[in-house]
Structures are given as structure tokens and as C-alpha cells.
């Protein structure tokens with residue numbers, strides 16, 4: 001098993017050049033970002049980097065002792081692979097420290113044409129077992145794999161003991177309850193896929209309606225996803241986090257609007273042998289990036305010095321006003337009182353869905369929770 | 373095209389002058405907005421009697437009384453402080469949406485494009501406005517910068 005001799009890399013998102021500078025200044029070891037085109041799974045209006053901005057951003061990061069990874073993490077379309085290959089070539093020529101790819105053909109292209117460019121496998125590639133990961137390492141010299149959020153800490157620990165590459169896990173941000181890269185919920189509802197368009201609730205298909213009684217209704221395409229009472233904390237209109245009527249009762253079938261927050265799991269995650277912690281949220285603004293990067297930087301530094309980790313720093317940024325964090329000193333699941341507006345939310349189905357996620361440490365009391 | 377009330381005109385002139393000061397100093401906003409620059413954004417300042425109609429592509433901003441019906445592609449609603457903070461990248465738009473401090477209606481993609489463009493521009497509206505005054509703005513700029521630098525010290529002195 002690989003031993004982590006130092007703290008894991010803190011890998012932080014940047015959707016714009018300003019966000020990149022904020023992330024670096026706040027203490028990111030690495031900033032990941034993407035070009036302003038279809039090669040990038042966060043190809044949203046107003047976001048991302050032109051070629052010049054990317055070259056400048058990489059220079060800024062390097063000058064300040066940080067690295068830059070470029071996400072080229074969508075799947076090239078048949079007959080139109082040039083855009084994706086060009087993105088890899090440009091990343092290499094700008095001096096990117098790694099590219100994050102999802103497509104097997106693009107991995108082969110990168111390994112063949114840029115053997116010295118570090119290759120990371122995106123979570124979108126859905127490589128989450130030993131055989132799949134070893135294949136990517138053997139065939140394309142992949143140095144790191146980004147694991148899906150559905151893996152538990154014991155599963156991550158077990159993987160780390162048998163694979164030849166590093167692992168990177170999500171530590172904060174959107175919570176996904178499926179094997180990433182294999183979800184078709186938004187494709188079904190809107191024709192836009194999380195894997196090609198990087199969106200679970202594409203803004204082009206999202207509508208909000210403010211009702212006279214203060215309630216807000218959210219819609220995704222033709223589907224009503226939720227109706228939030230006046231002052232109830234809201235979430236994105238994502239199908240997996242929608243509130244639906246089942247057997248006459250409204251509730252959450254898969255998952256409530258909730259953010260992943262692994263601050264309280266840091267000691268367990270670090271012991272599992274991960275090489276990097278990833279913060280999700282290239283689509284979010286500078287204020288989010290600064291707050292999350294600072295909180296994780298402080299937490300890692302506190303861990304290194306044997307001091308207690310502050311685990312409640314980020315609840316105000318969480319979707320639905322609630323996250324997966326556990327109160328300090330507790331090994332069990334998040335307590336009722338720790339979740340803002342939690343009492344307003346029906347409880348359908350969420351225990352089972354979230355019990356699978358690495359947001360729960362394995363072993364000890366957590367293992368018992370899963371069976372409940 | 374909707375006309376604002378004559379008594380709102382001085383306020384409207386000030387708002388338009390400020391908008392020009394910001395856009396002249398941050399032309400990259402248009403680059404990020406792309407086609408959404410042509411959108412009509414209704415900004416509803418909930419704790420005032422006014423709504424603003426922003427049309428970035430026309431470098432125009434109009435002020436109306438809330439009671440008036442104004443045609444827009446997208447609407448953003450919040451208190452003055454929340455909206456001002458958001459415009460300057462001081463608050464996280466998604467978190468303010470989760471907490472219901474801001475609400476949006478209409479073309480969600482247009483709202484995100486505007487949010488992303490403003491967030492990247494790293495605006496300081498007061499500084500940009502003083503800057504637009506050229507030579508005459510120098511003392512104001514100096515005073516404002518000194519105030520910003522002193523602010524944490526002053527708050528620290530009175531902190532419990």
C-alpha cells in the first residue's frame with residue numbers, strides 16, 4: 001500500500017481567471033479549469049478560459065507555487081475529434097501540469113503524442129474498480145484516477161492498496177448518488193447529458209416560479225422538480241434531488257438537496273491513502289471558492305499540526321442549507337440539529353441513498369448506520 | 373420602449389453614468405456575456421420602491437417604480453445590500469439562492485451568464501466611478517482606498 005508521507009494536494013476549481021487567482025491566493029495546491037468550448041464538461045455561458053487566459057492562468061499559478069490541471073473531460077464526437085486533440089496539444093504547449101480526460105481514445109492520443117504530460121482519469125470515465133483502473137494505468141500510463149463520490153472510505157482504502165496510481169476524491173461540493181459518467185437523468189429530461197454537457201440541471205431548461213404565498217416552484221424541462229415553502233432552503237432543480245409524490249405522500253425519492261462536505265472525514269480520508277482532495281464547483285463564484293479553499297487549507301494545516309479540525313465552516317454554502325458533515329467528535333451521521341432547515345424536509349429515502357457515499361466513513365458506528 | 377418617470381431621471385442619469393464607468397473599465401464583461409448582452413435584465417431591489425432594467429448590450433439602465441409592468445427576459449430580486457454585494461463578487465450567488473436571499477425568474481441561463489461575467493470582472497463599482505472622473509476623481513479615489521485599508525483596523529479596534 002502506498003504511504004502518504006505528506007498532506008494530499010488540495011485541488012480547487014476555477015471557472016474564470018479571477019477565480020483561479022482567488023483559489024491560488026487562498027492556498028490551493030492545484031487549480032483545475034477548462035477551455036471555453038465543448039471539450040470541457042462545464043461549458044456554461046460566461047465561464048471558462050480562452051487560450052490566452054489559460055496561458056496567463058498557468059503562469060500565475062506557477063509563479064505562486066501552484067499547479068494547473070486542465071479538464072478535457074467530455075467525449076469527442078464521431079468525425080469531430082480535432083477539437084479535443086487540439087485542446088490536449090494546447091494544454092501541453094502552455095505547460096499544464098496535467099490533463100484530466102474521460103475518453104479512452106483521448107487518453108490514447110495523449111499518451112502517444114505527449115508522453116511527458118501527466119495524465120489523470122476523470123470521474124466521468126467511471127473507472128471505480130481495480131481492473132478498470134489497472135487497465136488505464138497499463139495502457140496509457142495514467143498517473144491518477146478521480147474516484148466517484150459513491151465509494152465508501154473502506155472501498156477507497158482497499159483500492160489504494162492494489163492499484164498502481166494515485167487517487168483523488170471529492171471533498172466538497174455537489175453530491176452525486178450514482179456512478180458518475182453513467183447517469184442519464186438529465187438527458188431524459190432535457191436532452192442534455194451530464195457526461196457531454198456537464199450539467200445535471202442545464203440552465204437552458206431551468207425555470208423558477210415565485211408564487212404569491214412566498215413558495216418557489218422549480219422546473220427542469222417539462223418536469224416540476226420541487227416546490228419550496230416560503231423561507232425553506234432551496235436546491236438546484238436536479239432530478240435525483242427532486243421531491244415527488246409517491247403513494248400520496250410528497251418526499252425525496254433518491255436524495256435531498258444536500259452538499260458533500262468531507263471536512264469532518266479528513267482524518268479517515270487521509271488515512272485511506274488518497275493523494276488529492278478535490279473541491280467541486282467551477283460554476284460557482286469567487287466568494288465560494290475563497291471560502292471553501294481557505295476552510296480546507298486551514299483544516300489540512302490543523303491536521304498536520306495535530307490540532308482539531310473546524311468542521312462547521314461551510315454550511316452556509318451548502319445546497320438546501322444542509323450537508324453531509326458530521327459534528328466534531330461524532331462518528332455517526334449528521335445530527336438533526338446540525339442541518340439548517342432540516343426539519344422542513346421530508347425524509348423519504350435519503351438514508352439509504354447517502355449511506356453508500358464516501359461522505360460516510362466506513363467502520364465503527366457508520367457501518368451500523370448503513371443497515372438502518 | 374418603456375419610459376421612466378421624469379422625477380426618476382436624475383437617479384437614472386447617475387445609474388447610467390456609473391454603468392458606463394464600469395463597462396468602460398471592464399470590456400471583458402461583454403466577451404463573457406456573448407449573446408446574453410442583448411438580454412433585458414430586471415433587477416428588483418426589494419427594499420426600495422424601484423426596479424432597474426439593465427440592457428448591457430445597449431449600455432443602458434433604466435429605473436422604474438415597481439408598480440409599473442416592465443418587459444424583461446430575466447428577473448433577479450433581492451435586497452439592495454445583497455444585490456450590491458453580488459455585483460461585486462462579495463457573495464456567492466448560489467448560496468444566496470439556496471437561502472432565498474435572492475430569487476430569479478425567466479431565462480436562467482441569461483442570469484448565470486451575467487453572474488459569471490460580473491464575478492470574473494472583479495468589480496469595485498465605487499472605485500470604477502471615481503476612476504471615471506479622471507483627475508477630479510483622484511482625491512476621492514485616495515480617500516476611498518485609505519478607507520478600505522483602514523476598515524479592518526477600525527473594526528478590529530472595536531471588536532469584542
Ligand code: SF4
Pocket residue numbers: 175176177178180181183184185186194199200238239240241
Ligand atoms: S442527475 Fe444526480 S445522479 Fe445524475 S449525475 Fe447528476 S447528481 Fe449524479
